[in-house]
Amino acid sequence: MHAPVNIQLIGSEVAIIWDDGAESYFTGQQLRAASPSAETQGERDIFGHQYGGGGSRDFTGVEVLGWVQVGNYAIQFNFSDGHRTGLYSYDYLRKLTAP
Secondary structure, X not given: OOOEXXXXXXXXXXEEEEOOOOEEEEEHHHXXXXXXXXXXXXXXXXXXXXXXXXOOOOOOOOOEEEEEEEXXXXXXXXXXXXXXXXXXXXXXXXXXXXX
């Protein structure tokens, strides 16, 4: 698993430099739309019923206001629309930038 060595907010983008030298760039609306939270993605109970995840998918204008690193495995972003519950694992963030 690769880990970020530097995270910066550059204009309206979040830039991440990884320990292998790779660079990732995300807009706030990209990150918000990809939030792995139950609120955004939904979750299923043991009977297969879907809860959450059915809300608005238009995150135009949403910006990243800040972030905290969670342990040695994830980043939690704070968004301008008040959302801050998704934990973006390092592996998940790398997959979001894969072609």
